[in-house]
Amino acid sequence: MSGTSRTRTITVGTRGSALALAQTRLVVARLKEEWPETEFRIQTIQTHGDRNRESLDVAARGDKGLWVGEIERALAESRIDIAVHSLKDLPTEQPEGLEIASIPKRVDPRDVLIGKEGFKSLASLPKGARVGTSSARRRAFLKAYRPDLDVRDLRGNVDTRLAAVGTDTYDAVILAAAGLIRLDLRHRIDEFVDPAVLLPAPGQGALALETRSDDDLAVELAYAVHDRDTDDRTTAEREFLAGLGAGCVAPVGALANLKGGSLVLEGWVGSLDGGRVIRATIEGDAEEAADLGAQLAEDMLAQGGRELVEAAKV
Structure with missing residues (x-):
């Protein structure tokens, strides 16, 4: 551990809900195990979605920024050093200067x-x-x-x-x-609920630790709790979501599992009323997780998924 890490207090930012605080405390406990000489403190940040409950209707139409915007602003302005998000709430593209430094081991995604x-x-x-x-x-x-x-x-x-x-x-x-x-x-x-019946949201059950890209210390600290298998699985799922261009507007489910060195990704997209659904699976090398997600999205768009996504945006 560097001398800097012994003297600098690391501020971890999160929403103030009971769930957000619970999962952030779990993350901080893991960080302390890996970096016992580093001091961590938790700072709660009220997001637009927390302040304005009417905005939940907007969230339902796909504006994930309601839950992360203020937290990412605090991170960019160095008011916090690490942000803890539910990965499924985080947009598939990060703002300039920020990055996902770590994805800890996933909890049950179902x-x-x-x-x-x-x-x-x-x-x-x-x-x-x-x-x-x-x-x-x-x-x-x-x-x-x-x-x-x-x-x-x-x-x-x-x-x-x-x-x-x-x-x-x-x-x-x-x-x-x-x-x-x-x-x-x-x-x-x-x-x-069996995923054969109800596929989870892409990234469900996983957390993301976001840092400033140029903050080498925070990146190093966060990466200590990174889980490679979870990263591979959620990368495939989120690339699938990004490839569909659906945000969280259209009904989209995805779940990736690892079998040896292979990754199996199942995706689902449907109409809002459930009257029409498209479901497909792709398998390949886990090291190609992002490409597998993008390929499955391309295949499903060609099968009629594009019309379902566009209809959901209306």
């Missing part, structure tokens, strides 16, 4: 179902069951799989959505497994 008594699995939900989600992806997947379900909009933090279960409005909700796991709420999960 979606999960939490239901009231008697509503404990997606397949067994009765006809007309009221399922809450804020995601266009989940809504489209659910309508494709079970068009008989009453899929309803549900926004808010994890606690708000869990509290909705069993009310007069929702029989069950769909959330990301990773958030519940990081909040020590795994016991609330009734079913891990």
